[in-house]
Amino acid sequence: MTASRTDTVHTPPPATARPGRAVTLLGAATALACLAFAAVNIAFESTGDFLDGTDYAAYADGFTVMNWLVVALKLAGAATALLSIHPRPRPRAVPAVALALWGAFATLGVYALGSLTQAITMAATDTDRIDAAGTAYVLGFLLAATGFGILAAAWSRRHHLNRRLALLGALAAPAVLGTVLLAAPAILAALGMLPAA
Incomplete structure (x- = not known):
């Protein structure tokens, strides 16, 4: 007795083993970059003097909360990059990793493009405000976004995933950026832990 037509049509092709x-080197490099970015925030926090002598010294607790929120996101990025090069992930984890990868790509890409646009505007009006540190900052985010984009595409191709997962993952960008840039600061400002905008 032969297999029915529906049995063969809906059987997905097997994922590539490794x-x-x-891609493996890129995943490792992207994870290390995320950890390096997190280490910068941890270094700022450990010194405890990055706000000393400024008008924001009274809001140190609020900046600490924001700092650790950013550290958590960067550590999540490192974990996502490492998961993307796992040779044999659990089948149930495959869609979740895809969503995380596309989400990281979209979030970093939108943020990097926004920073680049701001830098170009600043360069057109006041070139003295553009320095090596600011340029390296923008380039770092552009490279990280590119890395996650390649990892996301490779993961999706390797596991034969539907393109809808990429779209769903991309929707994470406004959610993450809205939380970090708008919602969290607004909540902390309402609590008196950050200056009101």
């Missing part, structure tokens, strides 16, 4: 060497 990511390629280039």
Whole structure:
């Protein structure tokens, strides 16, 4: 007795066993970059003097909360990058990793493009405000976004995933950026832990 037509139509092709060497190296490098970015925030927090002598010294607790929120996001990014090069992930985790990868790509991409637009505007009006540190900051986010984009595409191709997951993941960008740039500061300002905008 032959298999029915529906049995064969809905059977997905098997995933490739392992990511390629280039993707593996990129995943490791992206994870290390996220950890390095997190280390910068941790260093700021450990010194405890990055607000000393400024008008914001009274809001140190609020800036601490924001700092650790950013650290958590960067550590989540590092974990996502490492998961993207796992040779044999659990089947149930595959869609979740895809969503996280596309979400990281979209979030970093939108933020980097916004920062780049701001830098171009500043360069057109006041070139003295553009320095090496600011340029490296924007380039770092552009490279991180590119890395997550490649990892997301490779993961989706390797596991034969539907493009709708990429779209759903991209919807994370406004949610994450809205939380970090708008909602969290607004809540902290309402509590008196940050200056009102």
